Amino acid sequence: MYKFITKLVFIVSFSCSFSASSQWYETQGHARTNDISVELARTKAMENALKKALLVSGASVSSVQQVVNGLLTQDQISIRASGSVNSIELVDEIHSDNLITVTIRADIFPQEKKCFAVNFKKSLLITRSHLLQREQANIGEIYLIDKSVMRKLAVQLNQQSTFTKTSSILNNKTEFSRLNNSLASDEISQLTQSLSESTNSQYVMFSEITNVSFDKQATNSWLFWQQGVYPRNFAISFYLYNGINGELVWQQRYQNTAPWTFTKRINVDVDGNAFWQSEYGMMVENILDKVIKDIDENIMCEPSRGKIIQVQGNQVTINIGRDHGLKIGDEFSLLHLNHFTDNSGKSYAGFNLSPYKVKVTKLSRETATATTPDGRLFGNIQVDDLAVRY
Template identity: 55%
Template sequence: MRYLLSLLLICWQTAATAQWYETQGHAYVTQGNKENARSLAIENALKKALLVAGASVSSVQQVVNGLLTQDEVNIRATGNVNAFEIVNETYQGNMLSVTVRADIIPQSRQCFSADYRKSLLLTKSHLSHREQANIGSIYKIDSALIKRLANKIQQQGSYLAPKLSVKSSNEFSRYNNSLDIEKIKHISMSLGDMTDSQYVMFSEIDDVSFALEPNNGWQFWQEDEFERHFKLNVHIYNANNGELVFQKQYQNSAPWTFTKRARVDVNSNTFWQSQYGAVLDQTINQVITDIDDNMMCQPTRAKIVDVQGNQIRFNLGERHGVKLGDKFSLLHVKNFTSDKGKSYAGFNVSPFNVKVVQVSNASAVAQTEDGKILDSIQLDDLVVRH
């Protein structure tokens, strides 16, 4: 099978030396579809190679009802893949492992905002139909999924600095169902303010139900094995103004290999190494790819938490990529409310520019280079890359 790599490059190419990266990708064979599993495993391996080379990847497979309809891998990256070859391909039960060697030329970043990692708060997911979690007693999937997502973003994400809040639920789903945009804005800004986060992610697990027909009904000596569905909705809001910046739905399914009476620990390796857990893991990986690619060019706006003379402190630091000598412009927040009660974000650009003179893990101190007093700057005003 021949694979076409379509590279969508936003920035111009720079002279660089190509390097070979050898990585291994994995995928489960579901419903006997080895070609689809092979395609997913190759995608997985190429993503790893590009990410190791410093790329941002958005890979899309066109699949209809489990059948590969277009033999093409689309990669959006800051690296150029000259060529790749499949080194090895092995099966272990339903698991397919493919080793790929790729020739990659690294390139410069795609946008200015990519210089800093955005602080993203991940909130507890909402399990829309709790009765669907009865089989397996997987009620804690709402927090387990987000914990795993946060850990993977920490390890794999290129443009995000995650924070986790799964001890309590929030009202997002209720407001979202009633289309109460203003209350969603309020809760996003409130959570961002409480946790010093630039962006807030809400999610809804809308489906963990079972298919009506068993996969192995003809094997009368075995217990029936059913496909279990999984549907996840992801929403990300700007915590400075409450505006929606990312929204996407993910849908998949896989065989539920546990018995009907088994109580399954969704935080255990047993669950995540099962076929259903592996498909959830693949979904998580796709979520990371999508939000990393989307958030890469979102503006990095830090909040000013202290003003003293010609100095300010703001809530970006080393963990976000801020360095000594970085320069920032200042924005004075000027939100307003329309006659119909809708709130809108507004900013006045300050004439002041500041330069970073101190950096800690989560914050930085910057000052005006000419020593002028920042008399018009207030707490909760913003800094942006100059």
């Protein structure tokens, strides 16, 4: 068992005043030692555990770390929501097969949360990516990387994200890439709303893999191939849309390069452990970790919206429930849909804030029943209107 205590340097992204008493959070982190050193695996496990501790306390974290001899010696962290860490302690370390598990305690000063919406998870639909230049996938025949990467992202989001509840449709491609290439924003909005409607998702994510090429010098040099190390690029662009109104919420492009350690003529299974434990696979996975952090930071304070699926007397049923973090007694405002068309004929999704507020009285995993506290009957509230927590 290893123990140490280290101070962390913080860059706080907003002005704040901390409460007088701090609180300890104990969390576990995991990492596999396949093809990497024990020291590096230990550090990755500690990063995982520390991130969990900070997110549990209500913080969203990005970190830049310097590692010397497997110990965390410097950490610069930007916190968006709340919390400041005074110290961390490595409590326990267990090695089992190729898995290392660490337990840490983090001494965190709490702070009032920046927004109420962080209490709830937003439903997010992941769609299959699109490989823009298919010929670049010839070496290794990694044509299914458009499906594999998004499957990995969906799994990691459900495991790591504090603010999303993720589902996916990966067997078939959408028309997004064709529409995006032709700048058909209205059609993309309609596609987004259609997918949102059919899957009960508040957000829909599209993506395009723009580069999986090799360095030209590497592909033209036989000697380079004989050496068994070939730099290969990976670039991917993400587009996150609000499923309610079809508007683009966030987009970002990520890219990196890592050695391709497979032989030139072998077909690589992009769903297999050999790929994801290779240097190239780990590079792609590191990009996905950044994507998860960016998704969380961009939707954590967005209002949690549930669609009304039933209206009965002074009672509504909405399509978010216990799995999204709702609790008995949570209060929601109601929005009445008010679509309109401008002078150019472009359609917009508008909303009228209803005077009614409702309180959750019954819960299932996927739905909630809420009633008006004073028993008042609803006026113009109807199915497909929204219940919103800001």
